[in-house]
Amino acid sequence: xxxxxxxxxxxxxxxxxxxxxxxxxxxxxxxxxxxxxxxxxxxxxxxxxxxxxxxxxxxxxxxxxxxxxxxxxxxxxxxxxxxxxxxxxxxxxxxxxxxxxxxxxxxxxxxxxxxxxxxxxxxxxxxxxxxxxxxxxxxxxxxxxxxxxxxxxxxxxxxxxxxxxxxxxxxxxxxxxxxxxxxxxxx
Amino acid sequence: xxxxxxxxxxxxxxxxxxxxxxxxxxxxxxxxxxxxxxxxxxxxxxxxxxxxxxxxxxxxxxxxxxxxxxxxxxxxxxxxxxxxxxxxxxxxxxxxxxxxxxxxxxxxxxxxxxxxxxxxxxxxxxxxxxxxxxxxxxxxxxxxxxxxxxxxxxxxxxxxxxxx
Numbered sequence: 351x352x353x354x355x356x357x358x359x360x361x362x363x364x365x366x367x368x369x370x371x372x373x374x375x376x377x378x379x380x381x382x383x384x385x386x387x388x389x390x391x392x393x394x395x396x397x398x399x400x401x402x403x404x405x406x407x408x409x410x411x412x413x414x415x416x417x418x419x420x421x422x423x424x425x426x427x428x429x430x431x432x433x434x435x436x437x438x439x440x441x442x443x444x445x446x447x448x449x450x451x452x453x454x455x456x457x458x459x460x461x462x463x464x465x466x467x468x469x470x471x472x473x474x475x476x477x478x479x480x481x482x483x484x485x486x487x488x489x490x491x492x493x494x495x496x497x498x499x500x501x502x503x504x505x506x507x508x509x510x511x512x513x514x515x516x517x518x519x520x521x522x523x524x525x526x527x528x529x530x531x532x533x534x535x536x537x
Numbered sequence: 538x539x540x541x542x543x544x545x546x547x548x549x550x551x552x553x554x555x556x557x558x559x560x561x562x563x564x565x566x567x568x569x570x571x572x573x574x575x576x577x578x579x580x581x582x583x584x585x586x587x588x589x590x591x592x593x594x595x596x597x598x599x600x601x602x603x604x605x606x607x608x609x610x611x612x613x614x615x616x617x618x619x620x621x622x623x624x625x626x627x628x629x630x631x632x633x634x635x636x637x638x639x640x641x642x643x644x645x646x647x648x649x650x651x652x653x654x655x656x657x658x659x660x661x662x663x664x665x666x667x668x669x670x671x672x673x674x675x676x677x678x679x680x681x682x683x684x685x686x687x688x689x690x691x692x693x694x695x696x697x698x699x700x701x
Contacts, residue, residue: 425695426691426695468663469663470662470663470664470667471662471663471664472662472663473659473660473661473662473663474586474605474657474658474659474660474661474662474663474666475586475659475660475697475698476698477663477666478586478587478588478659478683478685478698479586479587479588479694479695479698481588481683482588482589482590482685482694485590486589486590489590527663527664527667
């Protein structure tokens with residue numbers, strides 16, 4: 351009986367608990383790996399990928415900017431294009447957007463992705479103005495949200511409120527650099 | 538003889554050097570107070586692009602700068618854009634080493650906030666910027682920002698940046 355009594359001491363309980371946790375962890379991991387090894391329905395997974403928003407593709411070459419296949423002459427139009435894309439609300443589930451719910455735009459601001467393809471031959475100044483416009487677009491969206499829900503400018507909100515705003519419009523911008531001959535033009 | 542001796546006593550005494558340390562210390566303190574840290578002498582051109590959506594760098598002590606541009610001394614270094622790290626021109630391969638040595642000077646607790654600011658000339662091609670970014674990523678310096686000039690208006694910005 352003395353031996354059994356030892357089990358109920360504090361340290362022994364802790365050790366037993368730790369062992370149990372380890373066993374659970376290993377068990378779950380095994381299960382997880384197994385499920386990954388066997389893709390039950392490949393068609394289903396591709397469908398899921400297809401359902402996420404298509405990214406906004408901005409191609410920057412030395413003499414023109416192409417957004418989703420449309421050539422843009424004025425750099426100021428980049429900002430408007432990003433705003434209409436992010437605020438599109440394609441899924442209809444975004445309560446704070448007022449977009450046109452088109453097929454091309456993002457389904458939800460949290461799914462929105464902006465992909466910028468830049469030719470390595472482009473001057474840095476051009477890149478800076480493109481990035482400036484994309485940042486301006488996001489800043490405008492966040493500013494609108496802040497004024498709408500907190501009646502204050504974004505800069506005057508406190509940390510928690512700012513976090514809510516930035517999470518409502520998370521910035522997902524990806525840059526990709528390609529050799530000049532790979533950049534497609536609108537033609 | 539007595540006549541000559543009298544003349545000797547009349548000679549003017551040597552200048553007292555008792556106040557010399559005072560003067561030396563005064564000079565020393567003056568230079569200690571008046572000296573400021575020397576800013577980096579630029580060896581590359583810096584005609585930075587303009588932008589409107591800019592924020593201030595909050596912690597300058599955690600920020601290191603990479604200058605990119607055409608060398609000012611074209612005879613010595615050629616006209617191709619180069620990189621300046623601290624005081625001297627460098628190649629892209631030296632960035633990793635530089636990042637490691639610069640980061641080690643920062644307090645260990647704040648090392649994760651280490652920021653690299655790229656101060657590039659607007660005429661630099663994106664290929665070079667891309668190379669720098671790749672090197673920074675390999676050196677695990679993930680926080681990178683771009684230094685620009687504040688533009689007075691959108692139109693001025695586009696005009697200024699499009700001339701390049």
